[in-house]
Structure formats: structure tokens, C-alpha cells
Amino acid sequence: GAGVSQSPRYKVAKRGQDVALRCDPISGHVSLFWYQQALGQGPEFLTYFQNEAQLDKSGLPSDRFFAERPEGSVSTLKIQRTQQEDSAVYLCASSLGLDSPLHFGNGTRLTVT
Amino acid sequence: SQKIEQNSEALNIQEGKTATLTCNYTNYSPAYLQWYRQDPGRGPVFLLLIRENEKEKRKERLKVTFDTTLKQSLFHITASQPADSATYLCALDIAGGSYIPTFGRGTSLIVHP
Numbered sequence: 001g002a003g004v005s006q007s008p009r010y011k012v013a014k015r016g017q018d019v020a021l022r023c024d025p026i027s028g029h030v031s032l033f034w035y036q037q038a039l040g041q042g043p044e045f046l047t048y049f050q051n052e053a054q055l056d057k058s059g060l061p062s063d064r065f066f067a068e069r070p071e072g073s074v075s076t077l078k079i080q081r082t083q084q085e086d087s088a089v090y091l092c093a094s095s096l097g098l099d100s101p102l103h104f105g106n107g108t109r110l111t112v113t
Numbered sequence: 114s115q116k117i118e119q120n121s122e123a124l125n126i127q128e129g130k131t132a133t134l135t136c137n138y139t140n141y142s143p144a145y146l147q148w149y150r151q152d153p154g155r156g157p158v159f160l161l162l163i164r165e166n167e168k169e170k171r172k173e174r175l176k177v178t179f180d181t182t183l184k185q186s187l188f189h190i191t192a193s194q195p196a197d198s199a200t201y202l203c204a205l206d207i208a209g210g211s212y213i214p215t216f217g218r219g220t221s222l223i224v225h226p
Contacts, residue, residue: 042202043202045213091157093156098211101159102149104158105156106154106156
């Protein structure tokens with residue numbers, strides 16, 4: 001079946017622009033995670049949803065970052081007033097539940113110029 | 114401070130040999146530990162999960178051990194092949210029961226023909 005789909009695959013934004021990154025999880029997966037991955041580093045946790053509820057957003061680096069999953073399926077990560085340090089790969093993952101393996105999308109590579 | 118440590122230097126081995134990767138952690142009591150494989154430009158792919166009460170897990174040519182006293186997991190690939198070349202990430206739940214995976218930075222494995 002279809003895996004986790006993320007769009008766009010690449011995004012170039014000028015500093016100060018707002019961006020929206022989309023994640024389509026595997027159908028039926030309750031849990032959804034967003035991670036940020038810098039070059040040569042492991043994924044860093046940003047936020048976690050269980051269905052439509054955002055249960056943990058402790059990893060969001062600033063109040064410019066906002067995530068939502070209004071119907072418990074598709075999720076959007078929004079970054080307002082992008083800065084150069086926001087340049088990274090943003091990974092979305094879904095799973096059947098906590099302590100189940102994560103299924104990752106191939107990420108959105110964001111470059112802020 | 115809390116840490117997940119994976120060797121940052123690439124591991125180079127000859128085809129047919131056993132590759133052994135290490136994941137050490139401090140100050141956590143994780144309920145489980147996971148290993149993922151990541152290829153360039155792709156999201157991580159789940160390989161194995163081992164729980165705190167399990168010492169060893171196997172899947173085909175892969176073997177994972179988990180020593181909660183040493184706070185260490187070893188990941189073995191037997192009869193390695195060039196196609197096994199990738200970055201291998203370990204992940205564990207650092208908040209003891211939160212089940213939100215926190216990743217190490219990964220170790221690059223290069224298998225030479």
C-alpha cells in the first residue's frame with residue numbers, strides 16, 4: 001500500500017517568507033510525528049499527534065513553528081517568517097500507535113536564502 | 114546531560130564480513146530501542162525493535178542486542194553486502210514511557226566489494 005507522502009519534496013524560501021509543509025500519513029495510523037534533520041545529524045523531534053490532538057510540541061524551536069492535524073489524517077507544518085537556520089529536511093512519520101515502528105516519508109528539504 | 118551516542122566516524126568493512134554498530138546512551142531508562150536505516154535523500158526505514166526485557170533479537174542477517182546495565186545496544190549485519198551501505202540510526206524513548214523516539218546521529222556503514 002501507499003507509504004507516507006510529503007510535499008513539496010523541495011522548497012526554497014526567501015528569508016521572512018511563510019512556508020507550509022504537508023504530510024499524508026498511512027491510512028489508519030493514529031500517531032503522527034514531525035522531525036527536523038540537519039545535514040549529518042539524526043532526526044530531531046518537533047511534535048507529536050495522536051489522531052487530531054497535538055499531545056507534545058516540546059521540540060518546536062520557536063513560536064514561528066506551528067503544526068496541525070485537524071481531521072486526524074493529513075498534517076501541515078507551518079513555519080512563519082523563515083530564517084536561514086530553519087534550512088533542514090523536515091521528516092514526517094506515522095505509526096499505528098505509540099511503541100510501534102515509525103514509517104517515514106522522504107521529507108521536504110527546505111532551503112531559506 | 115542526556116545523550117544517545119553513535120560513532121560519528123564511518124565504518125568501512127569488506128564484503129562478507131560482519132558489521133557491528135554501537136549505540137550508547139546515558140541517563141535514560143528506555144522501554145525499547147529501535148534501529149533504522151537511512152539512504153541519502155530518503156527517510157529512515159525501520160529495521161528492528163527490541164524491548165527492555167529482551168536481550169537479543171534477530172531478523173534474517175540482522176541481530177540486535179540490548180544491555181540495559183551497560184546502557185548499550187549492538188547492531189550486527191552478518192555476511193555484509195555493498196547494498197548494506199547506508200547510515201544506521203538508533204532511537205529510544207528518552208522520557209521513560211513517553212514512547213516518543215529520540216534518535217542518535219547515526220553511523221555511516223560502507224561495505225567494499
